[in-house]
Amino acid sequence: MAQQRTLARYLTEEQRNKGVITGDLKLLVDIVSRACQAISIAIGKGGLGGVLGEAGSDNVQGEAQKKLDVLSNDILLDANEWGGHLAAMASEEMDLPHLVPHRFPKGEYLLTFDPLDGSSNIDVNVSIGTIFSVLKCPDGADLSTPEAAEKAFLQPGTAQVAAGYAVYGPTTLLVLTVGDGVAVFTLDREQGQFILTQENVQIPADTKEFAINMSNQRFWEAPVQRYVAEMQAGKEGPLGKDYNMRWVASMVADVHRIMTRGGIFMYPMDSKLKDKGGKLRLMYEANPMAFLIEQAGGAATTGRQRILDIQPDNLHQRVPVILGSKNEVDRVTGYHTA
Numbered sequence: 001m002a003q004q005r006t007l008a009r010y011l012t013e014e015q016r017n018k019g020v021i022t023g024d025l026k027l028l029v030d031i032v033s034r035a036c037q038a039i040s041i042a043i044g045k046g047g048l049g050g051v052l053g054e055a056g057s058d059n060v061q062g063e064a065q066k067k068l069d070v071l072s073n074d075i076l077l078d079a080n081e082w083g084g085h086l087a088a089m090a091s092e093e094m095d096l097p098h099l100v101p102h103r104f105p106k107g108e109y110l111l112t113f114d115p116l117d118g119s120s121n122i123d124v125n126v127s128i129g130t131i132f133s134v135l136k137c138p139d140g141a142d143l144s145t146p147e148a149a150e151k152a153f154l155q156p157g158t159a160q161v162a163a164g165y166a167v168y169g170p171t172t173l174l175v176l177t178v179g180d181g182v183a184v185f186t187l188d189r190e191q192g193q194f195i196l197t198q199e200n201v202q203i204p205a206d207t208k209e210f211a212i213n214m215s216n217q218r219f220w221e222a223p224v225q226r227y228v229a230e231m232q233a234g235k236e237g238p239l240g241k242d243y244n245m246r247w248v249a250s251m252v253a254d255v256h257r258i259m260t261r262g263g264i265f266m267y268p269m270d271s272k273l274k275d276k277g278g279k280l281r282l283m284y285e286a287n288p289m290a291f292l293i294e295q296a297g298g299a300a301t302t303g304r305q306r307i308l309d310i311q312p313d314n315l316h317q318r319v320p321v322i323l324g325s326k327n328e329v330d331r332v333t334g335y336h337t338a
């Protein structure tokens, strides 16, 4: 029987044979993967573990936190504090960055995460996930206070050194890039290990499947109205083919479907999101997903700009997101810029 390649072995080989990652980055990804295992176990207990329902608090975005949002955030913070690989962490669930406590050594990386993405699906037993992004901490960055530390995070997505997501679905998967393609690992629950199940993921350039929340249709801008109308016109329309629609409302699940068989995902700008800048968050949703999608041969834009090129001006900045199969993303991006 062929030997299984664990996540630890994959990372060691990326470090030793290819020189793609450092020892500290290897430790970081390994620790994040263990935190994702712990989150997966907590989710798996569901009502039996008393983890469902509201936490009774709001996050910085003014959204009601679920118990599992808070628990997942705590798991990621605790797991990453002690390793000596991080300078600071930032999360969807925290207003300001979390500094590594003084009792632990500090490292050269910054970690951002959405600890539990797809909050509206937690209590209804539909796939949810964790999204993370890794940056290098700039030399000389001021980490004296959480307020001062925010500046160190404000780097474009092109500066990411790793990104990934875990999907807690029928199986728990970890999808990872360290800038050397995209690899998929499946959690073997008996072994307590992520095992490599797919390497060099490639998203087909063409697709017949789109994902968008259609209930927002009347608020969309003209280019998205045009594109969706053309897809709905099917074979008889200008695109000459019939399309199918899927919308899980967990970005991780929608993106993972695109990783698996192609498609286009859109959470575009619309008139009710204008003041906020969009729905999805740049630093811990759009950027890591855009990095993964590009590494798999797809494309990711706001409609007007490549997501990875955006210079962030705040930690919780929101952006429009259009990503997936390259030819379709290029088409709708062209409609915005025409």
Ligand code: AHM
Binding pocket: 063, 092, 114, 116, 117, 118, 119, 120, 213, 249, 250, 251, 252, 267
């Ligand atoms: P969350 O991070 O609070 O869960 O919000 C992000 C989620 C995405 O996973 C998903 O694509 C989107 O919000 C769904 O939004 P909507 O409920 O408007 O369809």
Ligand code: MG
Binding pocket: 092, 114, 116, 117, 118, 285
């Ligand atoms: Mg989210």
